[in-house]
Amino acid sequence: MPDLEFFRREIEYMRVQVGRQRNDILKLQRAGICTASAEILLQRMLAKIEGLCAERDRFRKELPGPTAGKVLGGRKR
Template identity: 65%
Template sequence: MPDLDTVRQEIERMRIQIGRQRKEILQLQRAGIGTASAEALLSRMEAKVEGLCVERDALKVAQPRQSRGRVLGGRTW
């Protein structure tokens, strides 16, 4: 089972790819080219990201809690 950081990196990478895919679909639509297969790929990519987010949330719950009440580089209240 992958660790939390690996899942987060994969989500970030996939979101970047989704953004590129959306831009490409817009370019194809402006050119009058059919985009059905590209849109199907986009929906599969979005479903994959949703699955990774569920996995990330499960890993976050399973991870032990770190000390609360501290702000990164801040004071302890």
Template identity: 65%
Template sequence: MPLSFGRLKRPGGKAMQLDYVQREIEHMRTQVQRQRGEIRQLQRAGIPTSSAEALLDRMLNKIDDLCAERDRLKKEQPPPAKGRVLGGRSW
């Protein structure tokens, strides 16, 4: 059986799912900023932006869904262990 360090106890566990969801949220936020910049460029050029704005809305909805999933995964994680780590020794 492999050693476990920190939260990663087994492949495909909740902690790995949480890490994935958090990375995906950050990636999507970067994409949203890029999309907003493209919308501004289109507006300056006088090009209609309705389809770009619809895409932005879908992206924002996806981020909301991912945030809800992240919050659910965080609630399912066991609380961190409390107590002394070094077995009561005072250094």
């Protein structure tokens, strides 16, 4: 079963890939090449990131213990 770190690593990896895809789309647009299929791929990548974020949040809520859902190093009142 994946852990919280798996989701974080996968989301970060996908975000890097999205940045590369956006750069590729810009290069294609500058060259005057159709980018429809590249934009569809980009939308699928963004949807996958949203799904991973939802899974990460659901997994975080299910974590036992007092640190579930809290920010480390937060302010104390």
